[in-house]
Amino acid sequence: MKRMKKIGLILLVLVVLFAGAVWVFAGQLTKTLNAEVQIGELDLSLVNDGVYKESYFYNEAMGATVVVTVIDHRIDTIVIQEHKTGLGKKAEAIVDRVIDKQTLQVDSVSGATGSSKIILKAIENAIHH
Numbered sequence: 779m780k781r782m783k784k785i786g787l788i789l790l791v792l793v794v795l796f797a798g799a800v801w802v803f804a805g806q807l808t809k810t811l812n813a814e815v816q817i818g819e820l821d822l823s824l825v826n827d828g829v830y831k832e833s834y835f836y837n838e839a840m841g842a843t844v845v846v847t848v849i850d851h852r853i854d855t856i857v858i859q860e861h862k863t864g865l866g867k868k869a870e871a872i873v874d875r876v877i878d879k880q881t882l883q884v885d886s887v888s889g890a891t892g893s894s895k896i897i898l899k900a901i902e903n904a905i906h907h
C-alpha cells in the first residue's frame with residue numbers, strides 16, 4: 779500500500795511538471811508569435827466584391843484557412859475552413875468581432891491570443907491577396 783502511494787505521488791509530480799512545461803512553452807510561443815506577426819489595417823473601400831480564400835500558417839502546429847465574402851465594400855461573412863491550434867479553438871469567435879467592427883483591429887479572444895492573431899492574419903491575407 780505504501781508503495782502504491784509513492785508511485786501515485788511520483789506520477790502526480792510528473793504530470794504537474796509536464797503541464798507546467800507545456801504552459802511555459804505555449805506562453806513563449808504566443809509571446810514570439812505576437813512579436814513576429816503584425817496585423818495591418820484594412821481599407822475596405824479598395825476591396826472589390828467577391829469571395830477570397832487564403833491561409834496563414836505560423837508553423838506546422840498553428841495556422842488557419844479562411845474564406846471571406848465582401849459585399850458592397852463590407853465583410854459579409856468569414857468562414858474558417860481549417861484551424862490548426864492547440865488550446866485556441868475558442869479564438870474562432872474573433873470572426874464575429876471582425877464582421878461587427880469591419881476591421882482587423884479588434885481585441886484577441888482572451889486565453890487564445892496566438893490563435894486569434896493567426897485567424898486575423900489569414901483574414902488579412904485573404905482580403906489583400
